[in-house]
Amino acid sequence: MRIVAVADLHCDEKRRPRVAAIARAVRAAEADVLVIAGDCGDGVEQAGEALALFEGVGGTRLMVPGNHDLWQDATPFETRRIYEEAIPAVAAEHGFHCLDRGPVIVGETAFVGAMGWYDYEMRQREAPEGDLTVTPINVSLREGGKMGFSAVPGAAETGWEGLGPEEYAANGLVWQADDDPPQVAVWSDPLHLDWEQPAAEVAAAMAQHIRAQIGEVAGRCSRVVGVTHFVPFAELADYHLQSPRHAYAKAFLGSPLLGEALLEAEGLELVIYGHRHRQEVREVRGVVTADAAVTGGDDMPLLLTLTG
Numbered sequence: 001m002r003i004v005a006v007a008d009l010h011c012d013e014k015r016r017p018r019v020a021a022i023a024r025a026v027r028a029a030e031a032d033v034l035v036i037a038g039d040c041g042d043g044v045e046q047a048g049e050a051l052a053l054f055e056g057v058g059g060t061r062l063m064v065p066g067n068h069d070l071w072q073d074a075t076p077f078e079t080r081r082i083y084e085e086a087i088p089a090v091a092a093e094h095g096f097h098c099l100d101r102g103p104v105i106v107g108e109t110a111f112v113g114a115m116g117w118y119d120y121e122m123r124q125r126e127a128p129e130g131d132l133t134v135t136p137i138n139v140s141l142r143e144g145g146k147m148g149f150s151a152v153p154g155a156a157e158t159g160w161e162g163l164g165p166e167e168y169a170a171n172g173l174v175w176q177a178d179d180d181p182p183q184v185a186v187w188s189d190p191l192h193l194d195w196e197q198p199a200a201e202v203a204a205a206m207a208q209h210i211r212a213q214i215g216e217v218a219g220r221c222s223r224v225v226g227v228t229h230f231v232p233f234a235e236l237a238d239y240h241l242q243s244p245r246h247a248y249a250k251a252f253l254g255s256p257l258l259g260e261a262l263l264e265a266e267g268l269e270l271v272i273y274g275h276r277h278r279q280e281v282r283e284v285r286g287v288v289t290a291d292a293a294v295t296g297g298d299d300m301p302l303l304l305t306l307t308g
Contacts, residue, residue: 001032001033001106001305002029002031002032002033002303002304002305003032003035003270003303003305004031004301004302004303004304005034005035005292005301005302006022006036006037006292007038007039007066007272007273007274007291007292008039008274008277008294009036009039009040009050009294010039010042010068010295011040011046011049012046020053022301023053023054025300025301029301029303030059031303032060032106033059033061033062033106033111034054034061034062035063035111035227036054036061036064037064037066037272037273037292038064038067038068038115038229039065039068039069039229039275040063040065040066040068042068042071043068043070047065047087047090048090051090051094051096052094054096060106061095061096062097062098062111062113062227063096063097063098063099064113064227064229065100066115066229066275067193069087070193071192072192072193073192074145077192077194079193083100083115084100088100099111099113099114099227100114103213105217105220108221108223109223109225109306110217110220110221110224111225111226112210112214112225112262112265113210113213114228115206115228115229115230116203116255116273117199117206117254117255118251118253119203120164120168120169120199120200121165121256122231122234122250122253122255122256123251124240124241124250124251126240127159127160128241128242128243128244132175132177132244133159133175134158134160134163135156135157136152136155136163136167136172136173136174137151137173137174138150138151138152138170138171139170139172139186139190139191141190141191147191149172149184152167155167155170160244168252171186171189171190173185185248187248187249187251187252203254204255206228206255206257206258207257207260208261210258210261210262211261211264214265221267223267223268223269223306224266224268224269225268225271225306226265226270227273228254228258228262228271228272228273230255230273230275231254231255231291232255232256232259232262232273233256233258233284233285233289234256234259235284235285236253236273236280236284236289237254253275254275259271259285262287263285263287269306270287270288270289270304270306271290272290272292272304273289273290273291273292274293276293277293277296278291278293279291279292281302281304288304290302
């Protein structure tokens with residue numbers, strides 16, 4: 001079986017010619033299955049515009065959304081409705097099956113998956129550079145679409161190693177190195193969406209959703225391919241970043257709960273994901289993992305072959 005995979009298209013007016021070129025390369029690959037692992041665009045409309053570029057691609061077309069696909073520019077946010085209804089509907093309109101709605105079996109291969117989410121367990125625990133002081137801050141969307149900052153009750157200035165899940169849940173950080181001016185890092189999701197529950201609970205629910213799909217296909221296939229948008233294994237975040245801004249973002253890469261759920265599938269051979277903007281194929285715990293990001297100017301669709 002030949003699988004062509006892409007992620008992180010981020011299709012907007014500027015990137016549309018690039019995404020169209022990627023779609024042409026996908027079409028030329030003549031694969032059995034196309035997988036798009038999230039972040040087609042910013043919001044449902046752009047996601048649909050991106051998926052439309054892949055119409056005419058033969059074989060089975062599968063996708064999971066990414067966080068950007070759920071984004072809205074104004075409140076009240078309708079994140080759950082967009083995830084559960086709008087994205088699957090726009091996917092179907094353009095000939096794609098959204099795996100978050102259920103698994104798909106192609107021949108002897110089952111495809112299971114869900115977007116996933118983050119629980120801050122992939123955070124970088126070691127300081128990106130020496131002598132940093134940091135303070136978490138709350139980030140929110142205010143009237144007129146402006147970004148708002150507020151103090152976290154009880155939060156105090158600390159060292160990088162003092163940052164835990166509760167601090168990352170504020171979605172903002174002020175840091176200062178030596179006598180340099182203070183700087184701010186922000187995770188933008190709370191400016192565009194709201195699950196109305198803690199991120200860790202969303203990540204756990206996504207993992208449980210994958211488990212349910214694995215149970216649904218058990219005994220009906222000889223191998224399994226998993227698809228997520230967020231990073232599913234901690235090993236895929238085992239690098240150290242020097243930039244405080246980039247190191248801060250590691251906390252939002254994904255959740256090890258996703259990988260733990262996927263590893264329960266008998267015959268798991270491949271896991272496709274995105275979100276890191278860092279195309280890579282490597283083996284983790286005996287399973288081939290493929291970051292299918294096509295964010296970089298030289299990144300092209302991944303062509304993956306399952307034998308046997």
